[in-house]
Amino acid sequence: MARSKWTLMLVPHDNERVRSIQISSRSVRAALSTALVLAFTLAVFSVGFFVKQSHHVRASRLERENRLLAAEVHEMRSQMESLSESIDDLSKQGEKYRVVAGLPEIDPQVERVGIGGPGTATLQSATLFRLNPERGRTVFEASSSLGELLRRASLLRSSMDEALDAMESSHERLAATPSIAPSSGHLSSLFSGARRHPVLRITRPHKGIDIAAPVGEPILAPARGKVSYAGFKSGGYGNVVEIDHGFGYVTRFAHTSRVLVRAGQEVKRGEVIAEVGATGLVSGPHLHYEVEVNGRAADPLDFIIEDAIPD
Numbered sequence: 001m002a003r004s005k006w007t008l009m010l011v012p013h014d015n016e017r018v019r020s021i022q023i024s025s026r027s028v029r030a031a032l033s034t035a036l037v038l039a040f041t042l043a044v045f046s047v048g049f050f051v052k053q054s055h056h057v058r059a060s061r062l063e064r065e066n067r068l069l070a071a072e073v074h075e076m077r078s079q080m081e082s083l084s085e086s087i088d089d090l091s092k093q094g095e096k097y098r099v100v101a102g103l104p105e106i107d108p109q110v111e112r113v114g115i116g117g118p119g120t121a122t123l124q125s126a127t128l129f130r131l132n133p134e135r136g137r138t139v140f141e142a143s144s145s146l147g148e149l150l151r152r153a154s155l156l157r158s159s160m161d162e163a164l165d166a167m168e169s170s171h172e173r174l175a176a177t178p179s180i181a182p183s184s185g186h187l188s189s190l191f192s193g194a195r196r197h198p199v200l201r202i203t204r205p206h207k208g209i210d211i212a213a214p215v216g217e218p219i220l221a222p223a224r225g226k227v228s229y230a231g232f233k234s235g236g237y238g239n240v241v242e243i244d245h246g247f248g249y250v251t252r253f254a255h256t257s258r259v260l261v262r263a264g265q266e267v268k269r270g271e272v273i274a275e276v277g278a279t280g281l282v283s284g285p286h287l288h289y290e291v292e293v294n295g296r297a298a299d300p301l302d303f304i305i306e307d308a309i310p311d
Contacts, residue, residue, distance in 0.1 A: 087152050094159050103166055176245040178222035178303045180269060182253060183276060183287045185213030191299040207297040208252070208290035215257050215285045217276040221267040222251055222303070230259050237288070238280025241273050248295075254288035255280050 009020045095105060167174070189210035225245035233240040237254040241261060244250050257277025267273060278285040291300045 083149055084152075087149065087156060090160075091152075091156055094156055094163065103163055173247050175224045175269070176247045176249055178245065178249060178251050178291055178300070179305045180220065180222050181211075181304050182222050182251075182289050183211050183213055183217055183219050185211040185217060185276070185287070188212040188286060191297075191301065205297075208254075208288050209300050210286045210288055211276075212284070212286045213276045215275070215277050217287075218272045219253050219256060219274040219276060219287055221269055221271045221273050223249065223269045225249075225251075225267060227261045227263050227265045227267060227273070230261050230263050230265075232279075236281030238282070239274070239277065243267065243273070248293050250292040252288075252290040252292070254290075255282050255286060257285075 007020055007022050009018060011018050187209060189206060191209055192206045219241070221243060223243075223245050225243040227241060228244040228250070229240060229242035231240065232238065233254070237252075239254075239256040239259050241253045241256065241259055242250065243252075253274055255277055256274040257279065258275040259273075260275070261267060261273045276285055276287050289300050291298045291303055
């Protein structure tokens with residue numbers, strides 16, 4: 001059987017003769033196959049080139065984004081350091097509130113809840129660490145610091161809430177607790193279980209403190225309460241004012257020149273109740289100030305807060 005052939009005829013525009021070329025079908029198929037292979041190879045290389053260029057552009061963009069991210073993380077860590085210092089200051093202030101509220105200090109072991117550890121790593125930072133150890137470490141440290149700040153802030157909030165709740169519940173007690181110096185002057189005699197009396201020349205307990213001051217110096221109520229006694233009292237006290245503050249607190253002010261309140265009167269902290277004098281058994285003008293807690297004499301200096309401001 002004769003093989004099929006293809007005939008190509010070339011017809012020129014001038015009067016030259018027509019030329020014909022015969023090509024076998026196998027040659028045509030071979031030429032077409034070669035052309036297709038060349039076209040496919042060119043297409044593959046073209047796609048590969050553009051894909052490679054795309055990857056290069058994407059890698060450059062990701063690198064730029066990573067640098068920006070690293071800069072933002074660095075800035076964030078700087079801000080977290082400032083926030084950490086602020087939390088430290090608030091923690092110190094919170095401890096003062098706890099002392100005022102009568103609460104114990106926070107256990108150091110509890111405070112260490114703010115310290116991060118291996119368990120604080122996130123899946124994202126672990127994956128990034130495998131891809132880029134340096135940046136992964138930066139993100140990990142930032143994540144740990146942020147977790148620490150969140151735990152410390154939560155602990156501080158709980159501590160402050162506890163202190164505020166305690167202070168609110170004990171507000172009445174605090175208002176009734178003697179806390180300010182009743183008069184200005186020089187401390188001339190301390191609370192003592194045995195003191196030689198300057199007039200009687202005998203040794204006996206001194207249940208309060210003496211504040212030397214000129215006659216007429218104002219005497220202030222050290223806390224809120226009700227006047228339980230106002231007038232002259234024997235035993236060397238002279239003119240006396242006694243205030244029952246409640247919660248077992250009673251204060252006594254002796255040797256006054258003038259009594260400015262009456263029995264049954266409500267007074268508030270800082271209110272003038274009398275004036276310094278020299279009535280009773282004294283060697284000179286001064287205020288004798290006593291504090292009793294549940295019927296027992298206590299050292300008034302234990303209750304005076306320096307620089308305290310009256311309500």
